Amino acid sequence: MLGLVGESGSGKTTVGMALLGHVRRGGAVGGGSIRIDGRDLSALSQGDLRKLRGGTVSYIPQDPGTSLNPALRIGTQLTEILEAHATSMTAEQRTARLREALEEVALPSDDTFLKRYPHQLSGGQQQRVAIAMAFANRPRVIVCDEPTTGLDVTTQARVLETVRDLCRSHQVAALYVSHDLAVVAELADRVAVMYAGRIVESGPRERMFSAPRHPYTRRLLRAVPDIAGKRTVVGIPGHAALPGSRPEGCFFHPRCEFAQDDCRKAFPPVTDLGAAHQVRCYHIDQVAREAPPEGAGQADAHQIGANVVLAVQSLDAHYGSRHTLFDIDLEVHHNECLALVGESGSGKTTLARCVAGLHKDYTGKVRLGDDVLPGAARSRSNQARREIQYVFQNPYASLNPRRTVGQAIARQLTLFEAAGGRGEVGRKVSECLERVSLSSSAANRFPDQLSGGERQRVAIARALAADPKLLVCDEVTSALDVSVQAAIIELLGKLREQMGLSLLFITHDLALIRTIADRVIVMTDGRIVEQGTTEHIFTAPSAEYTRKLLANTPSIEVALGNVTAPAS
Amino acid sequence: MSTDQTVDTAVDLGLEAAIEGSAPTHEELRGHQWLWIMRRSLGLTRTRIGLGIVVLMVAIALFGRFVAPHSPTEFVAAPNAGPSANALFGADALGRDVFSRWLYGGLTVLWLSTAATIVGIVLGTAVGLVAAYSRNWLDDVLMRGNDVLLSFPAIIFILLAVSAIGPKLWLLVITVGLTHAPRVARVMRGAGQEVVERDFIKAAEVVGEKRWRIVAGELLPNVTSPLLVEIGLRMTYSIGIVAAVSFLGFGLQPPTADWGLMINENRLSISIQPWAVFLPILAIGLLTVGTNLVTDGVARAAIGLDRGGKS
Numbered sequence: 099m100l101g102l103v104g105e106s107g108s109g110k111t112t113v114g115m116a117l118l119g120h121v122r123r124g125g126a127v128g129g130g131s132i133r134i135d136g137r138d139l140s141a142l143s144q145g146d147l148r149k150l151r152g153g154t155v156s157y158i159p160q161d162p163g164t165s166l167n168p169a170l171r172i173g174t175q176l177t178e179i180l181e182a183h184a185t186s187m188t189a190e191q192r193t194a195r196l197r198e199a200l201e202e203v204a205l206p207s208d209d210t211f212l213k214r215y216p217h218q219l220s221g222g223q224q225q226r227v228a229i230a231m232a233f234a235n236r237p238r239v240i241v242c243d244e245p246t247t248g249l250d251v252t253t254q255a256r257v258l259e260t261v262r263d264l265c266r267s268h269q270v271a272a273l274y275v276s277h278d279l280a281v282v283a284e285l286a287d288r289v290a291v292m293y294a295g296r297i298v299e300s301g302p303r304e305r306m307f308s309a310p311r312h313p314y315t316r317r318l319l320r321a322v323p324d325i326a327g328k329r330t331v332v333g334i335p336g337h338a339a340l341p342g343s344r345p346e347g348c349f350f351h352p353r354c355e356f357a358q359d360d361c362r363k364a365f366p367p368v369t370d371l372g373a374a375h376q377v378r379c380y381h382i383d384q385v386a387r388e389a390p391p392e393g394a395g396q397a398d399a400h401q402i403g404a405n406v407v408l409a410v411q412s413l414d415a416h417y418g419s420r421h422t423l424f425d426i427d428l429e430v431h432h433n434e435c436l437a438l439v440g441e442s443g444s445g446k447t448t449l450a451r452c453v454a455g456l457h458k459d460y461t462g463k464v465r466l467g468d469d470v471l472p473g474a475a476r477s478r479s480n481q482a483r484r485e486i487q488y489v490f491q492n493p494y495a496s497l498n499p500r501r502t503v504g505q506a507i508a509r510q511l512t513l514f515e516a517a518g519g520r521g522e523v524g525r526k527v528s529e530c531l532e533r534v535s536l537s538s539s540a541a542n543r544f545p546d547q548l549s550g551g552e553r554q555r556v557a558i559a560r561a562l563a564a565d566p567k568l569l570v571c572d573e574v575t576s577a578l579d580v581s582v583q584a585a586i587i588e589l590l591g592k593l594r595e596q597m598g599l600s601l602l603f604i605t606h607d608l609a610l611i612r613t614i615a616d617r618v619i620v621m622t623d624g625r626i627v628e629q630g631t632t633e634h635i636f637t638a639p640s641a642e643y644t645r646k647l648l649a650n651t652p653s654i655e656v657a658l659g660n661v662t663a664p665a666s
Numbered sequence: 667m668s669t670d671q672t673v674d675t676a677v678d679l680g681l682e683a684a685i686e687g688s689a690p691t692h693e694e695l696r697g698h699q700w701l702w703i704m705r706r707s708l709g710l711t712r713t714r715i716g717l718g719i720v721v722l723m724v725a726i727a728l729f730g731r732f733v734a735p736h737s738p739t740e741f742v743a744a745p746n747a748g749p750s751a752n753a754l755f756g757a758d759a760l761g762r763d764v765f766s767r768w769l770y771g772g773l774t775v776l777w778l779s780t781a782a783t784i785v786g787i788v789l790g791t792a793v794g795l796v797a798a799y800s801r802n803w804l805d806d807v808l809m810r811g812n813d814v815l816l817s818f819p820a821i822i823f824i825l826l827a828v829s830a831i832g833p834k835l836w837l838l839v840i841t842v843g844l845t846h847a848p849r850v851a852r853v854m855r856g857a858g859q860e861v862v863e864r865d866f867i868k869a870a871e872v873v874g875e876k877r878w879r880i881v882a883g884e885l886l887p888n889v890t891s892p893l894l895v896e897i898g899l900r901m902t903y904s905i906g907i908v909a910a911v912s913f914l915g916f917g918l919q920p921p922t923a924d925w926g927l928m929i930n931e932n933r934l935s936i937s938i939q940p941w942a943v944f945l946p947i948l949a950i951g952l953l954t955v956g957t958n959l960v961t962d963g964v965a966r967a968a969i970g971l972d973r974g975g976k977s
Contacts, residue, residue, distance in 0.1 A: 454872050475872050483874045496865035500699065500887035513873055557869075564873065 099265055099272040101286030101303075103279055103318075105338055105579040109295040114241045114275045118155055119147040134239055153183040156232040158242040158261070162224035166216040172227055173212030176200075176234060183235045199230040203260050222253035226260065233264050240265065240272045246281065250441040250606070255650035258285055277579065279322050280609070280652035283307055288374070291315045294338065294349040296365070301375030307654055311371065311382045313354045321584035323609040325636060325648060326655035331613055333585025337549060348379070356381045402616060403432025406467075407567050407600045408453065408486070413462035415448055415624075422448050423460070423624045430568060433594065435601040437615035437632070439608060439647075445624035446604045450570050453602065454488040466568075484514045487561035491573040493553035497545040503556050504541030507531070510563040526563070533596075534559040534589060551582035555589065562593065570602045575610065587614055608651045612636055620644045700890045707960075707967035716959025723953045727772025734766040738923035746939040755941040758932050768945045770923040775912070775950070778838055779904035785843025786900050790850025791893065795881050797851065798858030799867075809855065812848040820845040820907060828916040838917060842907050846900045853896055857889040891968035898961025902954050909950045925949055 104110040116132060119139040132139040134154060142150065151157070159165040167175060176199065180192045187195065197207035203226040205211065216224055225245055232240055242261065246254040262285055265272050276282050282289055283303065290300035291314065299312035310316045320332045336353035345352055351361040358381065366378045379385065408430040415423035423445045430436045438446045451457035453464055455475030464471045466482050475483060490496035497506060507527045528538035534555040545553055554574060561569055571590070575583035591614065593599060603615060611618055612632060619629040620641065628641035639645050707713045735754070736742050743750065743757035750756070755764040797808040815823075824841045831837055861867070862885065870880050886893075911917045912926025920927065925946035932942035 456868055456872060475874055478874070480874065483872070488869070488872045490865040490869060492865060496869050498866045498884055498888070510873060513875070560869075 099262075099274060099286050099288075101282035101289045102273055102275045102292060103277065103282050103289060104292035105277060105318075105581060107294075107338055108292040110275045110277075110292050111243055112295075113292070114157075114243050114273060117239065117241050117273060118151050118157055120151070149183065152179055152231075152237075153235050154237055155239045155241065156235065156237040158225075158228055158232045158240065158245045160244045160247055162228040162245075163216070163221065163248075165228060166224060168216050170215075171212065172214050172216065172219075173209075176212075176227075176231060179231050179234050195234065199234040200227075202233060202264060203227075203230045204256075205230065220253075221249055222257060225249065225253075225257050229257070229260060229264070233268065233270070236268060237270060240270050242272060242274045242276075244276050244278075247276075247278075251608075251647060251650045251652075252441065254281075255652070258652075261285070278652070279307075279319065279580070280324070280654050280657070283654040283657040284652045291318065294344055296349060296378065298350065298379070299375075299377045301371070302373060304658060305373065305375050307658055309386075311375070311377045311385055312379050313356050313381075313385055314350050316385065317353075318581060319654070321581045322654065323584075323587075323607075323613040324653050324655050325609045325612055325651050326653050326660070327612070329613060331584035331587050333583075333588055334581035335585075338579070356384055402434045403598075405432050406430070406465075407432055407434075408602070409463075409465040410449070410453065411463040411465065413449070413452060413460055413464065415445070415452055415457060415460040417448065417457075417459065421624070423452070426462070426626060428619055428626070428629070430600045430602055432567075432600060433598050434617065435594065435603055435615045437603045437605060437611040437618045438621060439605055439611055439618060440621035441606060441647075443623075444621040446621050447572055448624075449621070450488070450572050450602065450604050454486055454570050455483070456488070480514065484564045485567040486570060487564050487566035487568070488570045489554075489557050489561050489572065489574050492577050493550055493557050494545075494577065496557050497553055497560075499545055501544070502541065503531070503536075503543050503545070503548070503559075506556070507541070507560050507563050510560050514564045530559045530563045531556075533562060533593065549582075550578050551585060554578065554582075554586055558586075558589070558593075562597070566599070568600045568602060570604070572604045573606070574603075576605070576607070583610075590614065608647060609653070620647070699887070700894055703891055703894055703964060703967045707963040710963040710966060712959045713963025713967075716956045716961075716963060719952050719956030720960060723772065723949060723956060724776065726769065726949070727776045730769030730772060734763075734769040736763040736766040738762065738767045738770040739921050740766075746935045746942075748939065749941065755945060756939050758928070758939070758942040759935050760931075764928075764939075764942045764945060767923040767928060768925070768949065771925045771928055771946060772949060774835075774918055774922070774924050775905060775908055775926065775953075778835065778917070779842070779901065779908045781839040782842035782904045782908065783846065783897065783901045785839060786846025786904075787850055787893075787897055789843060790847040790896075791854050791886070793847065794851035794854030794856075795858045795885050795889070798855045798862050799877070799881050799885060801862070805855075808851070812851050815844065815848040818845075821910060824907070824911055825914070825916060828911070833916045833919060835917070838908065838911060842904055842911075845907070846903065850896050850900060853892055854889060857892040858885055861885055861888045895961060895965045895968060898957060898964055902957045902961065905950065905954050905957065 102110050102113060119132070119142065134150070139147065139150070173196070176196045177192060180187065180195060184192065184195070196212075200207040200211070205223065205226050216227070219227065228245070245261070246257050249257060258281065261272070264270065274282060274285055286303055288301065289303050289306040290297045291306070291312065292298070293314050299306070299310065299315045306315065307319065310319060314334075317332070317334045321334060323329065323331050334353055345362075347360075347362040347364055348354070348357075348366055351357040354361065356379075360380050366380045369377050369379070369382060371377060371382075406429045410426055410428045413423055413426040414421070426449060428436065438449065440446045448457055452460050452473075455471070455473065455478055458473030460473060466485055469482065471478050471482055497503075501509075504524075504527050507530050508523050511523055511526055524541075527541050531538050531540055536552065536555050536559065540548070540552070540556070545556070548556065558574075575586050578586065587610070590601065594601060603611070605611060615632045617629065618632050618635045620627050620635065620643065622643050627643045628635065628639060635644060636648070639648060708717075739762060741761045742763045743753050743761055745757060745759050745761045747753065747757040747761070753763045753765065755768070758764050758767065793808050793812070797805045823845055824838070827837060827841045867880060867884055870884050875884075908917065909926040912924050913930045915927070915930060918924040918927055920931070928946040929943050932939065936943045
């Protein structure tokens with residue numbers, strides 16, 4: 099099994115599609131060949147390709163919710179696949195194979211299940227059906243395109259196990275396309291790293307993760323948080339090169355600390371390091387000599403104040419007729435980062451919205467300092483609104499596309515301060531932007547002229563413009579690539595030090611928590627199941643649910659056998 | 667390398683890339699999407715033709731009176747006289763110069779329909795966006811109220827109001843505006859509903875922005891493309907309705923020159939003196955075709971904009 103890793107826009111899905119002999123609309127294969135069992139795909143006719151797909155090569159899509167036809171029963175869809183390829187089979191044989199395929203992925207194979215429609219299944223079940231379809235014709239090669247991206251860790255772990263077992267038992271080669279290094283570390287035998295449309299390094303899993311030689315691979319690994327140990331994450335400076343604006347020479351050189359003149363001239367050729375480990379870089383020896391970059395900030399011990407900034411007391415929340423939060427109690431101290439972790443539907447976002455005044459249908463108390471806050475943000479005092487600031491998950495939606503960055507921040511300033519003159523506001527806007535490491539020229543930009551990471555910085559700058567005491571971060575990095583996520587985490591750590599901020603950090607990513615949080619609250623089904631210091635949660639969790647969550651979270655260190663899985 | 671430096675480089679590179687990636691001519695227009703749509707729509711032939719017609723007709727309506735050979739109420743020839751050197755398109759049923767009356771008669775149609783469009787658009791946009799933003803009982807009240815207004819056929823509603831209160835021009839403006847408002851409201855509510863769900867609206871709520879500021883400052887700038895199309899469409903309908911009401915005699919009163927009225931006054935003698943009817947019909951027809959072509963171009967430009975993802 100080969101793991102193909104890359105950030106968004108690196109071309110990994112395009113490679114996966116090419117393996118199926120498919121080119122997305124508007125694209126064309128420029129050259130080269132794809133051989134499966136010695137047959138060159140480019141030489142095949144459309145008809146032969148169609149037979150090949152689903153038969154010899156099959157595909158597990160990213161989002162089963164959209165790839166299964168919502169109007170057809172599960173049984174019908176599976177039968178279609180078999181009818182198209184296993185033409186020699188009789189109807190009875192097909193039904194038998196169909197049931198076998200479902201049993202392989204641990205789904206019920208009785209008639210009631212076959213009569214279901216996709217919407218009657220959970221996300222995990224839908225993905226299993228997609229896997230069953232992919233394996234039904236006993237393919238030689240399977241392309242998995244981020245099949246677990248939308249799933250919770252627990253479901254993800256089970257789906258990954260299924261894929262791994264099936265590949266082993268049926269001797270199927272698999273290309274696993276993913277942006278998640280930890281998943282690839284757990285699954286793949288070999289790993290290839292893509293950057294800007296090129297494979298920059300490939301090799302056996304152990305060597306790739308323990309002794310990477312390409313600067314990009316190395317920095318990528320430094321950007322990934324891991325549940326196995328508290329470590330600082332370091333972002334990669336600069337921007338991924340986009341198609342159309344790729345630099346001359348090595349595509350990575352503008353972001354590379356080893357870049358020399360030769361890197362700017364031509365793309366480096368493949369260097370074979372033996373043991374099937376190949377790198378495309380001119381300076382591999384130097385890379386091997388120097389230690390990887392160290393981050394600063396977020397892991398350092400810092401002073402947590404004794405005074406409570408935010409207290410939530412016996413909070414119950416409803417969403418329409420649904421009871422979503424049960425008896426929540428929590429406290430956030432001065433300069434503390436409290437992480438709220440849970441799978442989707444655990445109520446963590448609802449809790450954050452109750453705190454911020456976006457969800458007012460609750461009973462119980464939300465206290466800011468000594469004051470009990472009213473439910474709706476509108477009925478709260480200006481002071482209370484200023485002190486709690488909210489940063490949204492998706493920076494693509496949280497900034498008004500018709501406002502410049504400067505206008506957005508200036509509005510925040512005038513809302514919460516006695517507005518000075520124009521020059522005064524302009525100066526303060528620049529200050530806010532500098533605080534999040536954006537240049538002041540960004541003030542004249544519109545959100546769609548910025549990358550995702552830059553937008554999230556703007557959103558943070560806007561929140562900080564109010565000079566808050568508590569920053570509520572709702573999955574602030576989940577829409578971003580790992581290298582960008584690392585940079586944002588670095589930034590939040592730095593800001594917390596400088597401004598004495600308290601953070602309420604909501605996430606589903608346990609590894610991220612280990613990096614940033616002081617204390618952790620684990621939630622499921624609207625209840626707090628465990629809370630404690632980060633070290634405690636990761637080394638000696640007491641709740642069954644926490645243990646399960648930890649065991650299911652993929653980890654590079656655990657996969658490599660460097661450490662045993664925490665608490666399992 | 668310290669963390670700060672690392673991050674700073676990231677930013678500078680990123681902004682450079684952003685500058686290269688976008689066309690500089692549109693920089694200043696990003697915040698004013700409507701200007702951008704207008705500019706794009708001007709690239710389409712239909713918009714140019716439409717705009718040419720509209721400009722011509724507006725020029726006639728505004729400045730025609732200054733080049734008119736006669737006063738609109740002056741008797742210059744025998745009733746229903748044919749074209750002559752003195753009266754270029756002949757005389758109407760009372761012997762007044764058709765051409766002069768035609769040159770005078772466009773102004774009222776134009777300003778009445780413009781005013782009615784403004785009333786309808788402002789009212790409808792306000793109602794639609796407030797309904798979209800409120801998402802509660804207010805939404806229901808406003809939209810059901812809308813449905814009640816919609817259930818009246820426009821012309822009947824106007825005639826009812828005019829016959830009850832009298833043929834006042836301000837009444838015409840208000841009633842025509844009122845018949846537009848519910849239709850505009852419906853469109854704007856639909857466009858607004860999608861925007862309201864986005865996080866930047868919640869971001870504004872969290873910091874306690876006033877409701878009207880959210881509607882006017884956050885919501886309105888994000889629905890400019892349907893708004894532009896609505897303005898054009900409502901203008902087209904306004905011209906038609908205003909002309910129809912004048913024709914029916916509920917608008918301007920004789921002896922004022924007015925296109926709608928001219929058709930009515932001369933319709934009986936159409937076989938003897940067709941010019942007196944044909945000229946105003948041509949004018950009203952051209953004006954509506956013109957505004958419609960412009961609207962169509964704007965709509966196409968706005969759709970292309972949405973598809974291009976450059977929102």
